[in-house]
Amino acid sequence: MPATMPNVLVTTEWVAEHATDAGVRIVEVDVDTTAFDQGHVPGAAGWNWTTELCDTLVRDIVPANKLESLLGKSGIDNHTSIVLYGDNNNWFACWAFWQLKIYGHDDVRIMDGGRKKWLAETRDLSTDKPAFPEKSYKTKAPDLSLRAFLPDAQQAMKSHGASLVDVRSPQEFTGEILAPPGLPETCQRGGHIPGAKSIPWGKNCNDDGTFKGYEDLKALYAAQGVTGEKPVIAYCRIGERSSLTWFALKYLLGFDNVRNYDGSWTEWGNLVGAPVEK
């Protein structure tokens, strides 16, 4: 197992130089789905996580055929290098990365620092709505070893066979608040899954939005007993912040067995009879 896999990160400089290269597609995915219209990396596609990266009927990740259509319309085929970036230090860029890995896309990368760093460096922005020559895309069978479901989280709580990592803010972890300030409450109870460790997602990042280095990340998780020796399940509220932690653990620290529990607190905190710790 390699200690790190830095080839999954690209710099803003790299994107500025290669955004329109053949075989490369830059894609912005934001929490705030209007951010793309406020200016984006020239040549980038924009994906809406609320409509395009999920099943809009059943609560689930994007269905394979819907993803194939989205990728095809974005001018992406199975050989394209996809570089994702977005606001909030790449929360939903990592969410998209996670789903693309579930469906087996080989070359997916994250622009380190995301939209925050690109803006702070006052790099070029475009308000164009790009259209791409449509391509054909075929997903692979979903790799569900990257995803945790409710029974996996329940089993981890009971058996301690996997480390549960709660990446929400300390106030959400303790139940003092039910949602991030300014956002709608989406659960009936506050607190956390019994036995979970509180390691907020932001601790993975530097002030400029880039990811911390291997040694810093290793020390951060080791301090909470998360060493990669046993499986890890990360969760947050709806699974996007925890996809950032999943990315850091799997690709920057090289842990073999890391899963993102996308049901997260909106599932556990609404479940009748589910044990809660504060």
Add this chain to the structure above:
Amino acid sequence: MKPEGYSRRQTELGGWAVTIETYKLGDVYHCTIANVDPGARFARGDGPTKDVAESAAIEKATRYLAQTRKFPV
């Protein structure tokens, strides 16, 4: 286009720490407000001047933050 007048500052609204980020692109100022912890963007405003864009975003942010309840722990 290059964004102009980029600014990012931290302040407090309704007792919550927030980050206000503003820049001008073309003729339009864009402002977005995020909570500091956990760092989610939750309000934005656009306008012909920085003041107009920020005032619109701050008005929304203040309204949304007022709905955030705190529970005893």
